[in-house]
Amino acid sequence: MKDATLKQIAAQLGVSITTVSKALKDYPDVSKKTKNAVIALAKKLNYTPNSFAVNLRTKESRTIGLIVPTVDYNFFSKVFEGVLKEAEKRKYLVIILRSNEKLEIEKKQIDLLLKKRVDGILMSLSNETGDFDHINNIIAYKTPLVLFDKIAKLVNCSKVMINDRKAAYDAVTYLISKGHKKIAHFRGSYIPQNSIDRFLGYKRALEDNNIFYDSSLVYVCDNNTDFEDGYNNAKKIVNDHPDISAIFAVTDLVAVGIIKYLNDIGVQVPQQIAVFGFCNSFMSEIITPKLTTIDQPGFEIGKKAASILFDEIELIKSNKAFEFQSVELETSIIERESA
Numbered sequence: 001m002k003d004a005t006l007k008q009i010a011a012q013l014g015v016s017i018t019t020v021s022k023a024l025k026d027y028p029d030v031s032k033k034t035k036n037a038v039i040a041l042a043k044k045l046n047y048t049p050n051s052f053a054v055n056l057r058t059k060e061s062r063t064i065g066l067i068v069p070t071v072d073y074n075f076f077s078k079v080f081e082g083v084l085k086e087a088e089k090r091k092y093l094v095i096i097l098r099s100n101e102k103l104e105i106e107k108k109q110i111d112l113l114l115k116k117r118v119d120g121i122l123m124s125l126s127n128e129t130g131d132f133d134h135i136n137n138i139i140a141y142k143t144p145l146v147l148f149d150k151i152a153k154l155v156n157c158s159k160v161m162i163n164d165r166k167a168a169y170d171a172v173t174y175l176i177s178k179g180h181k182k183i184a185h186f187r188g189s190y191i192p193q194n195s196i197d198r199f200l201g202y203k204r205a206l207e208d209n210n211i212f213y214d215s216s217l218v219y220v221c222d223n224n225t226d227f228e229d230g231y232n233n234a235k236k237i238v239n240d241h242p243d244i245s246a247i248f249a250v251t252d253l254v255a256v257g258i259i260k261y262l263n264d265i266g267v268q269v270p271q272q273i274a275v276f277g278f279c280n281s282f283m284s285e286i287i288t289p290k291l292t293t294i295d296q297p298g299f300e301i302g303k304k305a306a307s308i309l310f311d312e313i314e315l316i317k318s319n320k321a322f323e324f325q326s327v328e329l330e331t332s333i334i335e336r337e338s339a
Helices: 006-013 017-024 032-044 051-058 074-090 103-115 133-140 164-177 193-208 226-240 252-264 298-317
Strands: 063-068 093-098 120-123 145-148 158-162 183-187 218-220 246-249 274-276 293-295 326-329 332-334
Touching (some): 006 017, 006 032, 017 032, 063 074, 093 103, 145 298, 158 164, 164 293, 164 332, 218 226, 226 246, 226 252, 252 274, 298 326
Parallel strands (some): 063 093, 063 120, 145 158, 158 326
Antiparallel strands (some): 293 332
C-alpha cells in the first residue's frame, strides 16, 4: 500500500492541505479539534512526511556520511560508537559506508553521499588514496568535511588524529628500555600518512638510542589482510633474521598474526621475541600472551570528529565564519605480557 499523503488526509477530513500541514506542525491558528482529527487520521493511515520534500524546503537532510576503510578493526567500531553518540545528541542520522581500502570504492561512496545531499561527511582514507581530487570535490560542493585517523595533510579541512610518529617512537623506546636492540618493524602501506608516521617514529627511536637502522628489518604489510600479513612476515623474519629480538607492528591485527606464528613454532613471547602492537583492540586482550600495545582512543576520535562536523554545519547554516581545526588526541602504552 502506498504511503498516505497530505492530500488524502485533507480529502477525508474535508479541509485544505495547508490546514493539514499546519495541524501536523502544531500551528496556533488551527483549532485543537482539527489538530486532534488530523493527527488521529495521520496515525491511522501511517502518514510519514516526505523527507526529500522536507530536505528541499529546509536545505538540510539531518544526515551525515561516515566513510571508513574497514570494519575489521575494533578501533573503527569504537569510532562508530563515538560518532553515533554525538549524532544522537544532535538529532542526526548517520550513513556508514566502507571503502574496503579501495580508492575507486571510496570515490563512488563520496559521489553517493553528495547525491544524497548529506549535510556533512566524516572520512578515514583508504590505503590507496594518494591523490585527493575526489576529496577536494566535497569541499567544492561546500559540504563540510572532517578527516580522522588516516588523513591527508594537503586537504584543507578539519582533522582529528593522534600523533602516530610520537606513539611509534614511544613504543620502540619502550622496547629499547627492555634491552632490545635488534627490533624489526612490520609497517603498513607506503601511501597512508599514519603508516608513514609510524615508520618514521620507529626509525627515529632507533637513531636517538644509537641503534643502527637496518632496512632489512622492515617488512611491508600492504595486502589489506593484516593477520595473514603478520603471520606470513613472521615466518619470513624468523628465517631471515633468527636473532631478531623484538617486533613493532603497525596494527594489533598484524601483531596477533605474528604471535600466532611464533606460538605455532614454539618461540616464546616475549622471552625469545617480544611483540608490540598498535590500537588496543579487543584481540590484544584475548591472544596468548596478551598484547602490549598503543591505546588509540577510537571513541574519543569519533565523538570529537562528529562534534566538529556538526558545529561546522550549524555555523554554515547561520552564515558564520569558522576556522578549520586540527585536533590531536593523546595515546598511551598499555603494558601486558608480549613485550
